Amino acid sequence: MLKRILLVALPVGLIALFIAVMLSAAVLKHPLGSDDDVPAWLSRVEAQVMAEQWHEALEGAQKLADAFNRVTVRIQFSAQFHDILDLRAAISRAEGFVKAQNRAGAMAELAEAKTLWDRIGSRH
Amino acid sequence: MQIMRIGGWMLSETLVVMVRAVIGFFTLLIYTRMLGKQQLSQLTYFDYILGITIGSMAAALTTDLSSTAWPHWVGLTAWTAAGLAMQWVTLKWRFASKYIDGEPTVVIMNGKIMEGAMRKLRYRASDLMEQLRVKDVFDIGEVEFAILETNGTLSVLRKTQFQPVTRSDMNVPTQYQGIGTELIYSGVIFDQNLKQVHLDRSWLDAELRKKGIADSQDVFLAVLDTSGNLYVDTYRDRVESPVDTGDFPGPY
Numbered sequence: 001m002l003k004r005i006l007l008v009a010l011p012v013g014l015i016a017l018f019i020a021v022m023l024s025a026a027v028l029k030h031p032l033g034s035d036d037d038v039p040a041w042l043s044r045v046e047a048q049v050m051a052e053q054w055h056e057a058l059e060g061a062q063k064l065a066d067a068f069n070r071v072t073v074r075i076q077f078s079a080q081f082h083d084i085l086d087l088r089a090a091i092s093r094a095e096g097f098v099k100a101q102n103r104a105g106a107m108a109e110l111a112e113a114k115t116l117w118d119r120i121g122s123r124h
Numbered sequence: 125m126q127i128m129r130i131g132g133w134m135l136s137e138t139l140v141v142m143v144r145a146v147i148g149f150f151t152l153l154i155y156t157r158m159l160g161k162q163q164l165s166q167l168t169y170f171d172y173i174l175g176i177t178i179g180s181m182a183a184a185l186t187t188d189l190s191s192t193a194w195p196h197w198v199g200l201t202a203w204t205a206a207g208l209a210m211q212w213v214t215l216k217w218r219f220a221s222k223y224i225d226g227e228p229t230v231v232i233m234n235g236k237i238m239e240g241a242m243r244k245l246r247y248r249a250s251d252l253m254e255q256l257r258v259k260d261v262f263d264i265g266e267v268e269f270a271i272l273e274t275n276g277t278l279s280v281l282r283k284t285q286f287q288p289v290t291r292s293d294m295n296v297p298t299q300y301q302g303i304g305t306e307l308i309y310s311g312v313i314f315d316q317n318l319k320q321v322h323l324d325r326s327w328l329d330a331e332l333r334k335k336g337i338a339d340s341q342d343v344f345l346a347v348l349d350t351s352g353n354l355y356v357d358t359y360r361d362r363v364e365s366p367v368d369t370g371d372f373p374g375p376y
Binding site: 082 | 137140143150151157189190191192
């Protein structure tokens with residue numbers, strides 16, 4: 001009887017585990033602390049760029065990159081790989097624009113980063 | 125290979141592909157078990173295409189990183205579900221079974237080739253001759269009936285005058301012959317099978333000793349046939365003049 005249950009439970013359990021892994025990005029992208037809170041850092045850097053606080057914005061962009069790196073480790077198995085790379089690139093470009101004290105460029109890159117962040121783990 | 129290290133952790137294409145491969149592999153394993161135990165030779169053309177499609181989706185799931193694993197997995201699941209539904213429908217509804225899987229077609233009837241039936245199937249005379257040869261029929265004049273099955277194989281009934289003589293024709297008495305029972309494989313004794321043939325380990329040990337084998341661990345395979353003969357093959361085969369079928373010295 002136990003064998004029979006195992007014969008059913010094992011494949012069902014495996015399928016359930018696979019579904020969980022494949023859909024985990026939507027849950028795992030949420031922050032576990034302040035260090036990996038990507039949406040919060042995105043908003044903060046946006047506000048700093050708008051206020052032209054370039055020194056703080058540069059520090060914020062670096063923290064944003066670090067936060068996203070932390071999240072990436074968790075979501076890499078369920079998110080689109082290219083979205084991860086694109087978001088990483090958008091943050092790097094935003095950092096460059098901040099260094100150049102270019103408000104329009106930095107805002108455009110942060111907006112793209114926001115869109116890419118929203119796309120990670122969404123099913124549409 | 126794209127590897128980025130973050131605080132000792134790794135973001136890696138290789139790792140992602142490996143995890144996806146595990147998902148694809150075991151999903152395929154589970155789904156193919158669900159789809160049944162049909163042998164490759166029993167598959168209809170549609171089953172064959174179904175298998176290829178499901179397999180290619182599993183491959184895309186593993187290596188196509190331009191999208192997430194999920195849509196590929198859903199596709200894989202949907203095709204398997206459709207395959208299962210089709211199996212269920214053909215099992216329950218005879219008309220659907222005939223419509224989907226087709227019917228066996230008689231291509232030679234009473235020694236005459238059915239050209240009309242062959243044309244409908246786009247089945248050529250050369251195909252017929254080839255499949256007859258596979259069945260060891262080199263003279264089409266020997267064939268009474270030939271039926272093209274739904275899986276593409278040809279079933280052949282020879283004319284009675286060309287059928288081989290059997291022991292029954294000659295009134296020669298025969299002995300019952302059933303399926304042999306495996307008693308040892310890779311040195312492991314199957315007690316369950318021994319019990320099934322109402323024998324025990326002491327009998328087996330005695331039989332092995334008679335054949336000069338001291339330990340069952342030395343046996344690769346031991347099979348008992350229905351006449352009571354024990355076939356034993358040991359790991360150390362003492363072949364005095366081995367036959368080499370190769371035509372190249374190697375190494376390869």
